[in-house]
Amino acid sequence: MKLRTTVRTTILDRSDVFVLWLFAVLAALVGVLSLISVVPAIVDLFGDDIPVTLSAAMTVPTDAATGSATILSGTFDRADLVVSGIDVGPRVALAGSMAATAVMTAVVAASIVAMCRAVLLGRPFVRSATWLVATASITLIAGSLIGAGLDTVAMFSIVTALNPDPMDAVFPFMSEYDFAPLLIGLVLAVVATAFQLGQKMQRDTEGLV
Template sequence: MSTATPTRVRRAASLAEKTILGFIAGAAASIAVVEVVLLAQRVVGILVGPVSLTIPTTAPLDAGIRGATFDRVTVEVATLSAGGRTALVAAAVLGALLTVGICLVVAWLCVRVFRGKPFVRSATVGIASVAILVLLVALGVPTLEGIAQAEATAEIGSDLLPVFLVEIDPAPVGWTFALAVVVAAFEIGQRLQRDQDGLV
């Protein structure tokens, strides 16, 4: 009786773990599909409709309330140039690629953990690819949006808006380095797993 109880507990824990992994993998895959659908909608909206852009101003603007100013304005441009729309489409695609990439890697890692062998080359390559995508999004999306904003500024012709401005958040660069460390850890785990399989 006492021997069977721990066995049942271990089986129940293993079943719960596998259920959770399956749920996470399914949720990640579903999010990836939804992101692709939303990307298609965003691309269509950028290509065929008026484009709304939030642009920093060259100087604070009076908000009409004492002591309050605006440092950004949202403009809607119906006749944005093809170059501006292309830049926005590229930024949207790049951002969606990161989301889809993360979801696919998470789903694949869940499958590998489910099988008991998470340290495989495909998982390492997947994490490395996500790290590269994070860096590309951190640098590429603000640059592409800056190009689109510059096109909108030229279309509007206002001195209150900058000719070209790119604002880059350094935080994703730090995430890239963190993921690079994870990739190195997976490389070590991969070698240890191969050695263990060789011993067996």
């Protein structure tokens, strides 16, 4: 008796195909735009003047209101500045932080495109999609930590350059970390594990008839 291997593929209707193509195109655009837009931003960092956003400890003047309402008290906690006289080190750190964010976005976008392509081909658990999702997970976790570290170094250097006396600083040093990329990276790690299990199940279902 001859044995024949059959491959079970997923049947998609037109709406499914349209949605998958839409997601793939949008993800590709976001990934490409993130890489393109970061280039001029990094170039601007090495000019004479650079834009930065710092934590601020400033009081809102009570006479700022000119209408019927009055300001009793208020503070600013952020300040958008254009500064000059910054050393190369903080500029490089800021550039690295921006590059890490752009690379994270591009890798996640590439993983979305790969998953959409795999589903469109009827084989959602191919090895390439699994590896790309795993790579996106590692990139998000490592990139968010590296980017936050570089940004912290840059902000500390800039704040120190603006006011070396921490007791009389209008712009106090504050370090912040966005946990969203880290959590998304952990979710993608779980998805990559599920894809790996699905890949094994897909091989098992390529049964003998």
